Amino acid sequence: MGPSSTSNAGTGKPPPPPRTELDGFLAGAGHKVRSSDLHHVAQRLERLESAMVSSPSHVVSDLTSDTVHYNPADLVSWVDSLLSELTHSYHHPNNSSAPTSSTSSSSRSLPVDLDDLFAIPSAANNWLQPEMPLSQPPQLTVFTTMEEDSGIRLVHALMTCAELVQRGDLHLAGTLVDEMTALLTRINTGCGIGKVAGYFIDALSRRVSGAGSAPASPHETEILYHHFYEASPYLKFAHFTANQAILEAFEGHDCVHVIDFSLMHGLQWPALIQALALRPGGPPILRLTGIGPPSPDGRDTLREIGHRLAELARSVNVRFAFRGVAASGLEDVKPWMLQVSPNEAVAVNSIMQMHKLLGPDPSPIEPVLSWIRGLNPRIVTLVEQEVNHNQTGFLDRFTEALYYYSTVFDSLEAACPVQPDKALADMYLQREICNIVCCEGAARIERHETLAQWRDRLNRSGFRPLPLGSNAFKQASMLLTLFSAEGYSVEENEGCLTLGWHSRPLIAASAWQASPLSAAIAGGDN
Amino acid sequence: MTRDKEEKRRSVLFINDHADILLEILKRLDGRSLCTAACVCRLWRALATADSVWEHLCLRRIVSPPPSSPGSSVRPVVSALGGYRRLYMLCVRHLLTRLDRDPGGRWRTSSAWDELQLSLSLFCVDYYERLGGRFGDTAATSSLMFLCKPVNV
Numbered sequence: 001m002g003p004s005s006t007s008n009a010g011t012g013k014p015p016p017p018p019r020t021e022l023d024g025f026l027a028g029a030g031h032k033v034r035s036s037d038l039h040h041v042a043q044r045l046e047r048l049e050s051a052m053v054s055s056p057s058h059v060v061s062d063l064t065s066d067t068v069h070y071n072p073a074d075l076v077s078w079v080d081s082l083l084s085e086l087t088h089s090y091h092h093p094n095n096s097s098a099p100t101s102s103t104s105s106s107s108r109s110l111p112v113d114l115d116d117l118f119a120i121p122s123a124a125n126n127w128l129q130p131e132m133p134l135s136q137p138p139q140l141t142v143f144t145t146m147e148e149d150s151g152i153r154l155v156h157a158l159m160t161c162a163e164l165v166q167r168g169d170l171h172l173a174g175t176l177v178d179e180m181t182a183l184l185t186r187i188n189t190g191c192g193i194g195k196v197a198g199y200f201i202d203a204l205s206r207r208v209s210g211a212g213s214a215p216a217s218p219h220e221t222e223i224l225y226h227h228f229y230e231a232s233p234y235l236k237f238a239h240f241t242a243n244q245a246i247l248e249a250f251e252g253h254d255c256v257h258v259i260d261f262s263l264m265h266g267l268q269w270p271a272l273i274q275a276l277a278l279r280p281g282g283p284p285i286l287r288l289t290g291i292g293p294p295s296p297d298g299r300d301t302l303r304e305i306g307h308r309l310a311e312l313a314r315s316v317n318v319r320f321a322f323r324g325v326a327a328s329g330l331e332d333v334k335p336w337m338l339q340v341s342p343n344e345a346v347a348v349n350s351i352m353q354m355h356k357l358l359g360p361d362p363s364p365i366e367p368v369l370s371w372i373r374g375l376n377p378r379i380v381t382l383v384e385q386e387v388n389h390n391q392t393g394f395l396d397r398f399t400e401a402l403y404y405y406s407t408v409f410d411s412l413e414a415a416c417p418v419q420p421d422k423a424l425a426d427m428y429l430q431r432e433i434c435n436i437v438c439c440e441g442a443a444r445i446e447r448h449e450t451l452a453q454w455r456d457r458l459n460r461s462g463f464r465p466l467p468l469g470s471n472a473f474k475q476a477s478m479l480l481t482l483f484s485a486e487g488y489s490v491e492e493n494e495g496c497l498t499l500g501w502h503s504r505p506l507i508a509a510s511a512w513q514a515s516p517l518s519a520a521i522a523g524g525d526n
Numbered sequence: 527m528t529r530d531k532e533e534k535r536r537s538v539l540f541i542n543d544h545a546d547i548l549l550e551i552l553k554r555l556d557g558r559s560l561c562t563a564a565c566v567c568r569l570w571r572a573l574a575t576a577d578s579v580w581e582h583l584c585l586r587r588i589v590s591p592p593p594s595s596p597g598s599s600v601r602p603v604v605s606a607l608g609g610y611r612r613l614y615m616l617c618v619r620h621l622l623t624r625l626d627r628d629p630g631g632r633w634r635t636s637s638a639w640d641e642l643q644l645s646l647s648l649f650c651v652d653y654y655e656r657l658g659g660r661f662g663d664t665a666a667t668s669s670l671m672f673l674c675k676p677v678n679v
Contacts, residue, residue, distance in 0.1 A: 240647065270654035271647035277603050278646070308657050312650070315606035471640075478644050482624050 042149075044080060150186055151193040155402070157183065158197060161204055162398040174208045177201060191413055196406045199430050200398075203437035212443070213434040218293035222301075224431070225264050227424035232412055233483050234507050237476055237490075237499045238351050239268040241509040242381035244472040246347045247275050249379035249511075253345040254284045259338055259375075261330060261350040263290030266305040268351070270312055277316040285319045289338050294326040302326060330357055331364035335371045346377040354382060354454075358390055358447040369461040373514050379466060380512040384454060386498055386505045389436050390447040401436050404506070405429060411501035415483050451496060451508040458512055466511040467495030542569050549573055553582045557619055580610035584618050584645075587638035604646070607653045616652060617645035 157180050164173040180201050187194040206213060216224075229235040250256045256276075260268070269288060276283045288309065295301045302324030313320030327333045330353060340346055357365040372380060387404040391397045412425060435446040449457075455465065476490045476497055487502045498505035541548050552563060552574055560583065564574035573579065581601065604610055621641055 243647075265658070267651060267654070270650040274603065274607070274646060274650040275643070278600060308654065311657055312654050315653075316603045317606075474640055475644060478621075478625070478641065482621065 150183065151197075154180065154183055154187065154193065154197045158200055158204070158402065159395070159399065162395045165204065165207060165398075166394040170208050173204070177205045177208055181205075192410075193406065195426075196402070196409050199405070199433050200402060200437065202430075203434045206434065207438045211438075213431070213438045216431060218295065219301075221431075222264050224424055224428035226267070227421045228428040229267055231421040231425035232415055233480060233488060234499060235267075235351070236479060237497075238383040238507065238509060240271065240475055240479055241468065241472050241497055242349055242351065242383060242511075243268065243272045243275065244475055245381050245466070245468055245509075245511040246272060246349065246379060247279070248469060248471070249347060249466070250276070250284065250345055251279075253378070255287075255341075255344040256284045256347070257287040257289065257340060257344045258347045258349060259289045259291070259340075259377075261291050261348070261353040263292040263302060263305055263324070266290065266309050268349070269309055273309070273313050273318050273320070274316060277318050283316075283318040285321075286313065287321045287323070287344070289323045289325060291325045291327055291330070291333060293328055300324070329364075330354075330368055333368075335374060338375070340375050346375050348372055348375070348377045348380040350381065351383045352385065355384055355390070355447045355449060356445040358449065359442050359445070365457070366461070369458070369463075373462045376514055378513070380463065380514075381509070382454060382458075382512060383507065383509045384451070385448040386451055386500075386508040387448050388450050388453065390449050398437060401433060405433055407501050407504050408506060411487060411506070414487060451493065451498070451505075451510065454508075454510070462515050463512040464515045465495055466513045468492075468497050468509065468511055472497060472509075542567070545569065545573065549579070552579055555583075557583060557614055575611065577605070577610045580614050584610050584614055584642065588642065600646075604649075607646075607649055613645060613649050617648045618642070621645050 157176060161173050161176045161180065164170075164176065180197075184194065184198055184201060187197070189195055189198045203213075205211075225235075246258065258269075258272070260266075273286065276286060288306075290302055290305065292302050306322030306324055310320050310322055323339065325333060325337050327337075354365070354368075357363065357368055385404075387400055389397055389401055389404075391400070408429060409426070412422065412429075432446050435444060439445075458465075473490065473492055476499065480488045480490060480499075489500050489503060491498050491500065491503075491505060493505075493508070496508055496510035498508045500506050548570070552560060552570075555563065560574050560579065564571045581604075604613055607613070618641075621644065625641065
């Protein structure tokens with residue numbers, strides 16, 4: 001089962017176990033079943049169960065007491081023998097489940113065994129109905145052998161399709177997408193691998209058909225962002241950690257200026273304003289410059305957010321001034337627009353924005369980093385997704401994205417309180433997935449890079465790292481205990497903090513400072 | 527006969543006559559009991575809903591606040607954001623239950639003051655979101671909803 005050696009050679013993964021090998025788990029329990037027979041066994045067991053449920057009870061009790069079982073280790077024939085006993089004594093209409101469109105497999109020379117994909121009978125759907133005789137809480141996903149099998153097959157099919165796309169074979173990829181969509185109907189797409197696979201299949205189909213992804217309006221993006229903020233701890237972690245670093249950097253300064261690369265609804269700043277209000281020695285004069293997309297319908301959203309923040313600052317007696325800079329992308333922002341005055345301490349805050357500048361040559365990241373450096377900031381806070389989605393090879397990118405977003409969706413399912421939040425948070429992530437998979441060139445803006453890559457880049461551009469400190473760590477840990485899901489973990493990584501799910505870091509926060517000019521000029525390429 | 531009865535009445539302590547003692551007692555209650563106390567009668571309600579009692583409750587675990595931020599400087603900020611009672615109800619209460627349930631986690635190195643700071647930050651975000659309602663933002667839902675969700679034990 002699974003893709004052939006072609007894809008294995010490409011990605012360097014170990015080859016799948018040979019078809020005749022015994023399944024390890026069941027072998028431990030004393031049953032010898034070949035891996036290739038697993039779905040057959042599951043199917044038979046399922047029929048057996050429905051037969052037992054619908055048979056009159058005397059038949060079943062006869063069956064369980066009178067049937068002689070030869071060699072129970074041979075699970076396959078044991079189940080078959082039971083089933084034939086039952087159907088013999090009580091006629092039960094078998095589901096005739098002919099594999100669908102298996103004839104199509106012979107007409108192509110695809111490296112994957114397509115009839116594997118279709119050997120799953122439609123009776124598998126019965127597993128997904130909650131009216132099973134076992135009492136299970138409805139929230140738990142019923143993961144049976146069948147469904148796990150389908151999930152694994154789906155993942156393999158996705159990889160194969162991605163490889164086809166990388167090779168440029170869009171026609172075949174398209175057919176595979178259709179088949180995967182059919183496979184998807186057999187899996188629970190409300191959660192788990194089914195949901196993630198659904199999004200990736202959708203993105204692949206858009207890529208193959210050339211439809212591309214519709215760009216979101218800024219208003220929609222803000223709403224989705226807000227719901228993502230509420231549904232998961234990632235953005236809260238980002239905001240609170242950045243605020244703590246900025247607060248510590250502003251110690252002793254009376255005129256401070258914060259430049260926010262993406263204002264959205266300004267959810268990060270109330271906490272900073274309040275912390276500044278309570279800091280020893282009293283609050284400084286705070287200026288905030290918020291960069292955001294221009295609003296289309298005449299409303300000045302930036303200004304409204306500024307009003308709200310000003311109102312809050314007024315209530316807590318912090319002298320506050322706001323300035324909005326409307327720009328559709330960071331590359332359009334020029335330093336003179338920010339009006340930084342020489343006697344104030346500047347903080348530059350970028351929450352998941354810098355990766356958008358890593359586009360194809362001429363890449364705008366270098367000029368932007370250099371004008372940031374030119375502002376001589378006290379601190380630059382950088383929070384980015386901890387994954388490499390900027391590889392040139394499509395298959396590598398696709399694989400990374402699949403694993404990354406599976407983890408993120410897992411964490412969301414465990415943590416999310418409110419239903420509308422969860423659906424919209426899912427949409428927020430879905431847009432990212434779509435952009436990573438469908439788009440190329442300048443249209444692909446979700447070019448995430450890892451912390452190590454950012455470190456490298458920033459060191460070369462004349463910045464040096466500023467360690468985040470134990471206060472930030474304590475605060476992040478406390479914040480996590482408030483989320484009811486147990487899987488989140490905060491780790492410290494050479495002065496930076498990462499938040500992850502079950503020890504896979506998903507988002508990384510770091511702080512930087514401009515290196516002294518002489519060092520930057522002398523050691524130009526550190 | 528009536529004089530005996532009067533003397534008896536005078537010797538029984540009627541707590542409502544001694545509001546200062548009542549206040550001292552209320553200051554030592556936990557949140558839930560304080561809310562129950564507020565339902566007894568008008569005097570009790572007035573005393574139990576006074577912000578100073580809730581301030582005492584929120585700051586109770588803090589043995590010594592940092593000298594740079596005495597209670598007097600925190601108070602105006604908290605009042606501006608909605609008061610200590612609201613702070614307790616919305617943030618401190620949940621924070622304490624969650625932290626108590628965490629068996630020996632790393633957070634225990636943080637002090638009660640850090641916990642209060644975190645509560646204040648979350649409280650401030652909530653205030654800001656409520657401001658959004660006034661400005662006609664229809665998408666203003668509370669980001670503190672995650673605190674109300676019961677913890678999976």
